[in-house]
Amino acid sequence: MDLLPRLSCAWCEREHEGSVARCPCGGPLDRVEPLGRVVGSLSGASGAGLSRFSSALGLGEGFVSLGEGGTPLVQEESLGAWLKLEGLNPTGSFKDRGASVVVSYAANWVGASRVVEDSSGNAGAAVAAYAARAGLECVVFSPAHVTDAKRARMEALGADVRVVEGPRSSVTEAAVKEAKREEGTYYASHTYPPFFVEGCSSIAFELVEQVGGVPDAVVTPCAMGSIVLGCFEGFDRLRRGGVIEEVPAIFAVQAAGVDPIAARFGNDVEGENRLADGLLVPEPPRLGQVVDALEASGGCAVSVTEDKTRGAMERLHRRGVLVEASSATALAGGDALRERGLLGRGEEPVLVLTGAWTPG
Ligand SMILES: [Zn+2]
Incomplete structure (x- = not known):
């Protein structure tokens, strides 16, 4: 895939290396150079699902896919x-549409061996699945209201699920802290990086x-x-x-x-x-x-x-x-x-x- 894009904070405008998932101020990140301002045609695309749009989405070699997208x-x-x-x-x-892209990024661009995410269930299952596909370890922090069925689904996909009591923001903070704790860990968030x-x-x-x-x-x-x-x-x-x-x-x-x-x-x-x-x-x-x-x-x-x-x-x-x-x-x-x-x-x-x- 391409070189790591530069990112900038949507809140404080500080610029960051592409391997940073969230600004220290707590803000989400966007690309400094847009992915591509214009999509002039959808015809001529090959493949199925997200792969059909690989040029518009900037997906390159090694895209981690389970055939997501292309839904009726x-x-x-x-x-x-x-x-x-x-x-x-x-x-x-x-969530598979986003997880395939963010996990591809973690595995191929950042070179992570482990991803963390915070989710009430669906994003966690998606990140767990794509992490398994890419051979990465996965930890998901969930709020206390996570349902048993959603928790079981994440665990079936190999995620280490950790329930965090308290407000939703403390679930996010637990994920951010865990990402910093161990080298090679990327915060594969469905919110903070732009992917x-x-x-x-x-x-x-x-x-x-x-x-x-x-x-x-x-x-x-x-x-x-x-x-x-x-x-x-x-x-x-x-x-x-x-x-x-x-x-x-x-x-x-x-x-x-x-x-x-x-x-x-x-x-x-x-x-x-x-x-x-x-x-x-x-x-x-x-x-x-x-x-x-x-x-x-x-x-x-x-x-x-x-x-x-x-x-x-x-x-x-x-x-x-x-x-x-x-x-x-x-x-x-x-x-x-x-x-x-x-x-x-x-x-x-x-x-x-x-x-x-x-x-x-
Ligand atoms: Zn910031």
Whole structure:
């Protein structure tokens, strides 16, 4: 792969070597030189899944792949929506798109022998799988609300799972500390280095191919904001390349009670939503970037209650679509957007169904 890119902090603008995963100030990192401002064509790509976009994503020799990406887009007329079935990725969620890229980076560019991650389950399983594929050791720090099923899945993939009590930020700090403790360890975070989000931009590339143009809108569950940022970047690169004329409106859906991004858009939904266990991130480090991307796309963020989430999950299950609760927030959020007139009656948004159903 290419030489290590220089990175700069999104908060304090300090520059870092590419092997640094997070700025000491706590900020997330972006490339100093963009990956490529323009994607002029999606045709002529070979391979399947993410590998089809290897030049746009900067993937080189030694890309660690399990065939991620290339997920179906299915029309569901009864729901007035298109469903992007991300649960069909190798470990059951969209996180495989980012994990394949960030673990490739750790193994081939940084030369790490061990990766650490902090996750409530899906990102942890994804990083564990790609670490196993690359022959790296993997430690995942999880918040206390991690479900038994998600923990078991990470452990089955060889991860050393360590539960950290207290706020979500202390789970991150435990991962950062562990990465510093042992030489050859890389913090394969799904938030702080830019690589995970880059992998997620493949969703935008696929949607343009599958729809044959620009979708009416994209509605996605949102915790850290990887899909919002990845999709915006992917669509915007295609727009600059003249492949599409505009970026579609992107809408983020959060869990009531833990909805800092929706709060920036005047969200006033009250209550708690612990059922959406993958979305409980009170302080996403890229919050400002996510808000900017939503605004630039013409979208916004809303949050949904536990009852609405459960109802949406049951409706999807009755249509044969086996998603986890956090994913079903996309459908509940789409309903809320329609009620508020933010989605037109005739519009058929893409709902990004981020992960497969897991018991518990
Ligand atoms: Zn900084």
